[in-house]
Amino acid sequence: MEQQHEIFKTETSELELLINSVTEIADDNVRKRWPSTLQSLSEVLNSELKRAKVDEPHLADKLTIALGHYFGGRDIYIPNGSKLKSALRNISIWREYNGRNIEQLANHHKLTERQITEIIREQRQAELKRRQRELF
Incomplete structure (x- = not known):
């Protein structure tokens, strides 16, 4: 967790200037000159915000702009399709798990009990890694 916060400790005055001037740098004519990835990201976010009213x-x-500032130039992987669905499903299974409901989870998610057990093991390890700092 501490490592994640390091990303956001960068100098923010430039970002604040960009965000405060968003009306000038984000009108339709100027946005057309943004890199295509930023244009697409803005459209997706705008669509989802409208859908959420x-x-x-x-x-x-x-x-x-904030995402571009913090993650621009980085090689990041964002899962899509089946990998995204299974990652979200696995998190849901972990949240639903109570120590005694492996059979019910298997039936509900149409998986085997062995698959549920493996997902729980992986999620437990990920949870421990999130909570405990690495020594080395």
Whole structure:
């Protein structure tokens, strides 16, 4: 967790300037000159915000700028399709697990009890890794 916060300790004055000037740098004519990845990200965020009935002008653009600031130039992997679905399913299984419901989880998620046990083991390890700092 501490490592994640290191990302956000970078100098933010430049980011604040960009976000405060979002009306000038995010109008339709200027946005067309943004890199295509940022244009697509802004459109996706805008669409999802509208679907969630969030009506705050330029919020998608502000989020896009912030994401570009913090993650720009990095090689990041975002799972999609079946990998995303299975990752979300596995987190759901971990949250639903109570120590005595492996059979019910297997039936509900249409998996074998062995698969559920393996998912729980992986999720437990991931949870421990999130909670405990690494020594080396």
